[in-house]
Amino acid sequence: MQEVKTILEITFGKKVREEGKTLKVNVEELDGVSIYQLNGFNLERFSDVVEDVKVKRSGTGLVVIVTLK
Numbered sequence: 001m002q003e004v005k006t007i008l009e010i011t012f013g014k015k016v017r018e019e020g021k022t023l024k025v026n027v028e029e030l031d032g033v034s035i036y037q038l039n040g041f042n043l044e045r046f047s048d049v050v051e052d053v054k055v056k057r058s059g060t061g062l063v064v065i066v067t068l069k
Contacts, residue, residue: 001068004041004049008066011037021068028061041066 001023008016008025011034017024027034041050052067 001049004046004066004068007037007040008064012064023066023068025064026058026061027064030055030062038064 005016005018005023008023012025012027014025014027030038038053038055040046041053049068050066051069052065054065054067056063056065
């Protein structure tokens with residue numbers, strides 16, 4: 001879990017919130033590097049840790065939600 005949280009903090013340069021087995025980070029936009037990093041969670045490397053990755057609209061931008069197993 002800590003490795004995933006660290007990757008999110010480095011990728012977006014923002015503080016990541018932990019809510020149980022869910023990590024959330026609010027962002028204004030997604031660029032190519034951040035999209036590449038999010039796609040990395042679907043690869044074999046994180047398949048044993050990450051269950052789901054979602055991006056939803058929030059009031060002022062987007063929220064990236066990573067659900068852990």
